[in-house]
Amino acid sequence: MSAPFSETGILGSAGVLALAPALGFAFGWFLERGGLGSARKLAGQFYLTDLTVFKVMFSALVTAMLGAFWLDRIGVLDLGLVYLPETWVIPQAVGGALFGAGFLVGGLCPGTACVAAAAGKLDGLAVMAGMLLGTVLFNASFDWIAPFFDSSSLGAVTLTQLAGVPASVGVLVVTAAALAGFALVARLPSDARSVPRAKGGALALPAVALAVSALLLDLRSPVAASSPAPLLAGDFMSGPELAGRIAGQDAALRVVDLRARQDFELLHVAGATHVTLDDLGRGEMPRDGQIVLYANTDARAREGLRLLRSRGYPHVAILHDGIGEWIGRVLEPRLAADATEEERQAFNRAAELSRFFGGMPRSNVPRSELRRDYSSREFTRRAIAGIRRRGC
Amino acid sequence: MSREERPFADPYLAGVGIGLVLLAAYVIAGRGLGASGGFASVAAAATAAVQGPERAAQSPAVAPYLTRGIASPLTDWLVLELAGVVAGGFVSAWLAGRARVAIERGPNVSSASRMVAAMGGGVFMGVGAKLARGCTSGQALTGGALLSAGSWIFIATCFASAYLLAPAARKLWR
Numbered sequence: 001m002s003a004p005f006s007e008t009g010i011l012g013s014a015g016v017l018a019l020a021p022a023l024g025f026a027f028g029w030f031l032e033r034g035g036l037g038s039a040r041k042l043a044g045q046f047y048l049t050d051l052t053v054f055k056v057m058f059s060a061l062v063t064a065m066l067g068a069f070w071l072d073r074i075g076v077l078d079l080g081l082v083y084l085p086e087t088w089v090i091p092q093a094v095g096g097a098l099f100g101a102g103f104l105v106g107g108l109c110p111g112t113a114c115v116a117a118a119a120g121k122l123d124g125l126a127v128m129a130g131m132l133l134g135t136v137l138f139n140a141s142f143d144w145i146a147p148f149f150d151s152s153s154l155g156a157v158t159l160t161q162l163a164g165v166p167a168s169v170g171v172l173v174v175t176a177a178a179l180a181g182f183a184l185v186a187r188l189p190s191d192a193r194s195v196p197r198a199k200g201g202a203l204a205l206p207a208v209a210l211a212v213s214a215l216l217l218d219l220r221s222p223v224a225a226s227s228p229a230p231l232l233a234g235d236f237m238s239g240p241e242l243a244g245r246i247a248g249q250d251a252a253l254r255v256v257d258l259r260a261r262q263d264f265e266l267l268h269v270a271g272a273t274h275v276t277l278d279d280l281g282r283g284e285m286p287r288d289g290q291i292v293l294y295a296n297t298d299a300r301a302r303e304g305l306r307l308l309r310s311r312g313y314p315h316v317a318i319l320h321d322g323i324g325e326w327i328g329r330v331l332e333p334r335l336a337a338d339a340t341e342e343e344r345q346a347f348n349r350a351a352e353l354s355r356f357f358g359g360m361p362r363s364n365v366p367r368s369e370l371r372r373d374y375s376s377r378e379f380t381r382r383a384i385a386g387i388r389r390r391g392c
Numbered sequence: 393m394s395r396e397e398r399p400f401a402d403p404y405l406a407g408v409g410i411g412l413v414l415l416a417a418y419v420i421a422g423r424g425l426g427a428s429g430g431f432a433s434v435a436a437a438a439t440a441a442v443q444g445p446e447r448a449a450q451s452p453a454v455a456p457y458l459t460r461g462i463a464s465p466l467t468d469w470l471v472l473e474l475a476g477v478v479a480g481g482f483v484s485a486w487l488a489g490r491a492r493v494a495i496e497r498g499p500n501v502s503s504a505s506r507m508v509a510a511m512g513g514g515v516f517m518g519v520g521a522k523l524a525r526g527c528t529s530g531q532a533l534t535g536g537a538l539l540s541a542g543s544w545i546f547i548a549t550c551f552a553s554a555y556l557l558a559p560a561a562r563k564l565w566r
Contacts, residue, residue, distance in 0.1 A: 004422030016421050020469045024476020026413045027425055027529075031477070032484035034406025039496045039510075041400075043565040046558040055403035056410065057532065063411020064537035068418055076419075083423040085526060085535035087542030092531075095524025096546040099517050100553030104561050106513020107496075109528040110521065111427035113514070114474060115481030120493040126510035131428070133511070134518015135435040142453035149523065158539040170539045182404070203408060378525070385455035 003077040006260070007300065008277065013262060028115050031056075037115035039107030039123055044190075046104050051185040058178040059203075066210045069171050073217065080299025086378055089152040106130065147368075155375055168214040175211035179204050235305065237292050237317040239329040239374075243353045245290075246270055252289030256280070258304050259296045259323070267384045269294070269319070269326050270357055280304055281311035290315045294322035296377065324374035327383045331359030336367040398488040414533060421469065424534025428521035430474035433457050498565040509564055 005011035011019075034056045035041045044050025071077035103109050106127045108116050113131065116124025138145065154162075160170035182204070185191055245253050246269075255272040257264050264274040275283070277300070285291065291313055295301040301318045308316045319325060333350035335343065351361035371379070400406075417424050436457035440448040449455045457468070485491040497506035521527040524546045526535065532550070535543025 003419040005420050006422040011420065017469060017472060019420050020472035021476035021479070023413055023417050023420070023425070024473035024478075025480035025483075026416075026476075027410060027473070028477035028480025028482075029484045030406045030409035030413065030480075032481045032490075033401040033409070033488075034403050035400035036406075037481055037485060037490070040498065040565065043498070046554050047562075047566060052400075052403045056407040057528070059404045059407025060410035060414060061533055061537045063408045064414040064418070064424075064533070065539070067411065067415040068537060071415070071419065079418075079538070081422055082418045082538065084538050085531060085540045085543055087540060087545070088525065089542070089545060092524045092542045092545045093549045095520045095522070096531075096549030097520070097553040099520030099524060099527065099546070100550035101557055102513040102516025102518075102520055103528070103550065104513070104554040104557055105564065106510050106517060107565070108510070108513075109427070110431060110517060111425075111474075111477060111527070111529045114427065114477045115485075116496070118478045118481035119485035119491045122493065122495045123497065123506055123510040126507045127514040127517070128431075130511040130514015130516075131431045131518040131521075132435050132438070132514075134515040134520075135428075135432055135522060136439065136518075137515065138519050138522040139435065139439065139451055139453040142451065145523075146452070154541060157541050159541050159544055160539055162541055167539065174539070201404070203404060381456045382452060385449075385458070386452060388449075388455075 003071070004081050007078075007081040013260060027111070028118065031112055031115045032119065036112045037119045037121070037124070039116060039121070042109075042112060043104070043107040048188060049190050051188065051190065054185060055182065058181065062175050062178045062207055065171055065174060066207060066214070069167065069214055070210060073214075078299065078303075081297060083377075084156040084158065086156050086376060087154040088150075089154060091149050091151065102130075102134075150379075153373070153376060155373065156377075166215075166218040168211075168218040172211045172215045175207055179207065231302065231305075231318070235316075235318060236320040238320055239325040240350060240353065242269070242292055242319055242326075243330040243357065247353060247356050250290070252286055254285050254289060254291045255319075256291060256293040256304070257295075258293055258300055263296065263323075267323065267327075267387060269323065277304060277307065281308045281313055285313065287313055288315070290317070292317050292319050294319035294326075296322065321374040324376065324380040324383075327380060327387070328371050328374040330354060331357060331387065332383065333359075333361045334365045334370055335361075335363040336370055337364045338367060339363075396489050398490075410533070411537075414537060417534075423469070424530065424537070425473065426470045426526065426530035426534065427474060427477070428517070428527035429530055430468070430470040431518065432522070433468045433471050498563070500566070501564055506564075 002008055002010060006016045031037060035052050036056060041050050041052050045053040068077065068079060072079040108124055108127045110131050113124045113127035117128055160167045255269050257268050257272040257274045258277060261274055291308060293301060293304045293316065295304060301322065305316050305318055329350065331354055333347055333354055335347040339347065347363065354361045414425055436454045439454050440458060445458065449458055482491060495503045495506055497503060517527065524531055531543045531546040536547055
């Protein structure tokens with residue numbers, strides 16, 4: 001696996017940052033070429049007089065989906081390391097509805113507003129200004145919105161994981177639905193009188209071939225379709241246990257941070273060393289000591305565990321839920337206002353460790369604000385911002 | 393600009409082009425494309441400029457955007473990408489003879505009303521994209537292609553809401 005370059009270290013973070021404008025340029029170019037810099041064309045989508053939005057959006061989605069699936073399966077791109085947006089059912093449903101209303105009235109979405117503005121459309125600039133205003137309004141009322149904003153979290157999860165089927169099933173269903181949609185809109189009156197038959201139609205065949213063979217691949221080798229070998233309870237260490245061992249000055253213990261250097265510099269587990277996957281286990285580490293590692297994604301932590309064991313380190317464990325667990329259970333343990341005696345005792349132990357590491361235990365918290373899941377990267381990002389604000 | 397206006401490209405080919413750019417973003421940056429996230433960074437930078445960085449960092453909604461990037465929120469990946477979008481959009485429009493100052497509006501609406509509607513629509517999208525953690529680029533395209541459950545929830549309610557309200561907004565566009 002050589003990609004994503006940002007995670008495998010082939011391109012440094014400066015290199016990745018330097019390519020951002022180039023990717024954006026190509027994105028803006030194709031949006032404009034396709035006609036998505038025009039508010040009237042976009043709005044036509046909602047009156048079925050111009051289906052350009054649907055055609056561009058779903059052919060882009062299907063292309064990227066098929067490409068990502070196959071690059072992962074042939075071993076080029078590790079999809080487990082690509083950031084998967086997290087799911088928050090109700091805020092995203094409501095946010096989508098508000099967004100759709102704004103899209104209809106504004107006639108442009110944020111990306112296409114930038115393209116329209118770049119082409120001289122003043123209405124594009126007005127949409128951009130409105131976007132900024134809306135963002136500032138949201139930020140200003142965040143305390144009030146937060147309980148709703150943080151509700152119904154499912155973490156990073158795909159539709160096929162929820163349905164318990166291989167990813168290829170989702171790939172095939174989405175491809176088939178998109179192609180059926182394309183065939184359907186070609187029958188609309190708006191398209192019947194449109195310019196020559198779309199050349200893009202020829203691309204439907206390779207899309208079908210790639211989607212069908214994806215499913216065949218998963219049916220033939222179900223091992224590849226399912227997740228990697230399950231980890232055992234002994235492969236994990238909890239935040240409080242790790243904290244106890246660090247506080248107890250366990251000399252043979254090494255803590256390894258596999259995240260990007262930027263993340264490491266913002267906040268890391270006390271005494272941890274930053275290492276890339278390539279350098280893992282090549283430096284000086286006692287072979288018989290306990291090594292605990294953590295990363296931003298499960299897939300990366302598993303990869304680290306596998307590498308270290310193959311490089312001759314038998315005692316390796318993953319810090320369960322990584323830095324999120326360290327923050328949630330070690331630095332900022334919480335106690336519910338209506339806590340049971342048992343919870344109170346566990347909190348007292350946690351609070352002692354928390355203060356040892358300069359954390360901030362909180363008691364008397366409404367039970368609804370207790371966390372059971374520490375894997376969310378968004379929660380972690382916000383918690384880190386909060387810790388830095390306090391000036392740790 | 394007297395350049396003759398050229399027709400738009402085949403939408404399916406433009407779509408495949410965007411799909412390949414998105415795929416390149418997964419491969420290079422381990423993340424997809426986005427737009428509203430760039431606006432969030434700019435909004436945070438503006439807040440910090442107005443209130444001072446100390447005060448801005450007091451807000452839990454602004455603070456995460458101030459600690460990202462290398463030096464300032466403006467060097468964030470999405471902001472650089474968005475600057476590229478503007479440049480790419482301009483060059484494409486200019487080469488096709490489509491770059492000119494104008495207000496694009498429906499046949500039965502004044503320029504002033506169009507500008508107000510555009511800004512109002514932007515405000516709704518700003519709030520909506522914050523709630524949904526992304527927009528048509530970051531959720532619908534990027535997350536949709538990865539089959540993220542939340543991204544497909546966003547796609548469904550976004551289009552459902554727009555189609556449901558379309559008759560009421562008819563005067564703006566028809």
